[in-house]
Amino acid sequence: MTETEFLLWVRGPALQIATIVFVLGIVARILQMVMLGRKANLAEARGSALAGGLRTMVTRSVPDKGTFQRSTFTIVSGYIFHIGLFVTIFLFAPHILLVDEVFGLSWPALPTPVVDATAVVTIITLLAVLIHRLKDPVMRFLSGFSDYLVWLVTFLPLLTGYIAFHRIGLSPTMLIALHILSVELLMVLFPFTKLMHTFSLFIARYYNGAIAGYKGVHS
Amino acid sequence: MSGPSLEKGLAAFREQIDAPVAAFFNSCMHCGMCADACLFYTETKDPTRTPIYKLEPLRKVWQQEYTFWGRSMKALGMSKPVTDEELGQWEELVYDSCTLCGRCSMVCPVGNDIAYMIRKMREGMAAAGHAPDGLIGATKRAVTIGSPMGVKLPALQAQIRHIEEDTGLEIPLDREGVDYMCLLSSMEIMNFPEYTAALAKIFHQAGVTWTISSEAFEATNSGIQIGVSEIAAELVQRIVDAAEKLKVKAVISPECGHAYMAIRWEGPNLVGKPFDFKVVHILEVLDELREQGRLKITGKEMQRLTYHDPCQIARRGGVLEQPRRLLDMIADDFVEMPEAGVMNWCCGAGGGVSSNERADDLRLKVFNRKKEQLDAVQAEGLVSACANCRIHLEEGLEEYHMDLPVLSLTETIAEHLAEDKS
Ligand code: SF4
Numbered sequence A: 001m002t003e004t005e006f007l008l009w010v011r012g013p014a015l016q017i018a019t020i021v022f023v024l025g026i027v028a029r030i031l032q033m034v035m036l037g038r039k040a041n042l043a044e045a046r047g048s049a050l051a052g053g054l055r056t057m058v059t060r061s062v063p064d065k066g067t068f069q070r071s072t073f074t075i076v077s078g079y080i081f082h083i084g085l086f087v088t089i090f091l092f093a094p095h096i097l098l099v100d101e102v103f104g105l106s107w108p109a110l111p112t113p114v115v116d117a118t119a120v121v122t123i124i125t126l127l128a129v130l131i132h133r134l135k136d137p138v139m140r141f142l143s144g145f146s147d148y149l150v151w152l153v154t155f156l157p158l159l160t161g162y163i164a165f166h167r168i169g170l171s172p173t174m175l176i177a178l179h180i181l182s183v184e185l186l187m188v189l190f191p192f193t194k195l196m197h198t199f200s201l202f203i204a205r206y207y208n209g210a211i212a213g214y215k216g217v218h219s
Numbered sequence B: 001m002s003g004p005s006l007e008k009g010l011a012a013f014r015e016q017i018d019a020p021v022a023a024f025f026n027s028c029m030h031c032g033m034c035a036d037a038c039l040f041y042t043e044t045k046d047p048t049r050t051p052i053y054k055l056e057p058l059r060k061v062w063q064q065e066y067t068f069w070g071r072s073m074k075a076l077g078m079s080k081p082v083t084d085e086e087l088g089q090w091e092e093l094v095y096d097s098c099t100l101c102g103r104c105s106m107v108c109p110v111g112n113d114i115a116y117m118i119r120k121m122r123e124g125m126a127a128a129g130h131a132p133d134g135l136i137g138a139t140k141r142a143v144t145i146g147s148p149m150g151v152k153l154p155a156l157q158a159q160i161r162h163i164e165e166d167t168g169l170e171i172p173l174d175r176e177g178v179d180y181m182c183l184l185s186s187m188e189i190m191n192f193p194e195y196t197a198a199l200a201k202i203f204h205q206a207g208v209t210w211t212i213s214s215e216a217f218e219a220t221n222s223g224i225q226i227g228v229s230e231i232a233a234e235l236v237q238r239i240v241d242a243a244e245k246l247k248v249k250a251v252i253s254p255e256c257g258h259a260y261m262a263i264r265w266e267g268p269n270l271v272g273k274p275f276d277f278k279v280v281h282i283l284e285v286l287d288e289l290r291e292q293g294r295l296k297i298t299g300k301e302m303q304r305l306t307y308h309d310p311c312q313i314a315r316r317g318g319v320l321e322q323p324r325r326l327l328d329m330i331a332d333d334f335v336e337m338p339e340a341g342v343m344n345w346c347c348g349a350g351g352g353v354s355s356n357e358r359a360d361d362l363r364l365k366v367f368n369r370k371k372e373q374l375d376a377v378q379a380e381g382l383v384s385a386c387a388n389c390r391i392h393l394e395e396g397l398e399e400y401h402m403d404l405p406v407l408s409l410t411e412t413i414a415e416h417l418a419e420d421k422s
């Protein structure tokens, strides 16, 4: 297989398979979760479960003061790399162009140097996050294979993207093919790993807020 | 009824797994933040006491039986099923090291209600025979005698006689058609008769009609703490029957945190139907009387007071503003501890921990969290609204050589009632 054939395969059949697994997998996993249902609450409500659930979906993004002081690194690094991922994935001009080609949707991009700098910051932060996970007694104790796998498949697209953009080492064709491949790996593993938290955390927060809201508590 | 077994435990786990549980387990990123939210971790620095880790056996069952990946691995024989031994090892984490305080549930960034799951996990632990002896004993006494501490009706009647002599007021037993039926915790009957006396004084002044049922006076519910819903339901049913028999408008949950959770929030769900009467916490009743101008107060507490929110009343129960408004009425110098209210730190003895002698040292150790919170405000009096918290707070303060009186809010209000002029 030549480099061009490899790129064509990566951009063609491989991407199709990855997209199907990604989309169907996510939908199936969410259904699998939500369809377990929960019992109706027969106690007299003091507040609204719906309002509480919706509120917590948003408010849980901001920690309380004491928690911020106790988990400062986790929170700050978490913010940085999540925002960094968002910026590099969705506000990078070539990515938007790709979405435009496939779906006919487009939105303004950030200037490329800004995205480039964000990528560097995000890569460094993700490395720091990994070191933190390996060093912090609690995180190290809790973490297993899947936690590191999830870290790796999140990190790889960022790294390969950065290398491809700066054309380091291999040919541009090969670099872009590897970048797309790393994204496909992420997509295929997404529904079967904790990467699902991207979606399920809103469901979790909803339930948390609804359970508390029903009792008149803001959680 | 045959005895407990691993199969029953796992079956109970399956029964407990619902959409929230699946969403919670699925979302956990092992960030470790819940550890710093839990006094059992912060005061021991033992990673096994990280809240989410306490649920590991339940998580395994979910993972192996409720996810594609887990099911495939299981089908291929590549996963290790949960063993009886494993559940045995978790007993100390699920019961001794968790008060169901729910603080972790407020902190988890993905929104996991961990306390909700630990409550559920206890159902499986108890069914598998891995509940602490202390709690098993308390639960047996609750079913056979009617009180986890073995308090029988004659003991209550004796107390009532004393209180009537002291106060010159009647404590109405089994009176039909009154507004309120008051529940008491065994601890109040045995250790704090002043609470019942306070009720008598306040209700007398405010003109509230009330009664205590001789058939269902116990407010606590060991069935919930140990995690046996059938027993919990039986205990709730006794109260429902008594309330219906006496045709009261509402049942008052006393100064006890988990009793309020049990009767107010879990009760109707345990017996499977909504109640025909209301359930209110005594602080809600007092605050309502205050609002209606029916609490006539004289004088204020001059020493610097602070308030300990019992977890099941505040964070898990929703009674947060009432105690503050009431304190405002009787306290001249009231000060909030850091993180008071929904983020308050548990005293360390709730959720059945105080009935479990094995956890005695641990609960006193983790009291250090409360100590630090108290140190920050230099209070001269600590007010609370839970007899269980109160006993443990007193013990903890003594252990840490802190000279601080622990006061019941209801009793303190009763002490400040204006003399009846009529
Ligand atoms: S805080 Fe939430 S996401 Fe983090 S380890 Fe605990 S349960 Fe998991």
Ligand code: SF4
Binding pocket: B037, B038, B039, B040, B050, B051, B054, B097, B098, B099, B100, B101, B102, B103, B104, B105, B114, B115, B118, B346
């Ligand atoms: S409910 Fe309270 S005691 Fe239990 S794990 Fe959570 S923070 Fe710890």
